[in-house]
Amino acid sequence: MRFIDSSIWLDHFAETSKNSIAIIESSEVVQCSILSLYEVEKRLIRLKVTPEEIERALQFIKSRGIIINLNEDILSQAVNFSVKYNLSAIDALIYATAMEQNSILITADNDFRGLPNTEIINK
16 A cells, blocks of 8 residues: 655645646555644645645545554654654654555655655656
């Protein structure tokens, strides 16, 4: 199963990547971290998107994907991934969540380049 990073959702909403649009609009069931909702909302607020449009975007993510919450195992693995791969806290938590789900992390974020079970989507 594919695990969608925040960058793919944001590219989809901005319509900046045909690859991201194709992934999101496919019939494949996808997963994402609860943290992606945080990252998407934060970015849309900074872009001065209206509250109504932000709510529609978040509802779309919730309806399109399976949202995975954090747990203690993910937190523990995230610490290890953060140190091993020099990831920020949120990136490490998202990556650890994808790995716990035995999924491939799909992202446009180069911070994940070279990590196992990760696919970088170019715009």
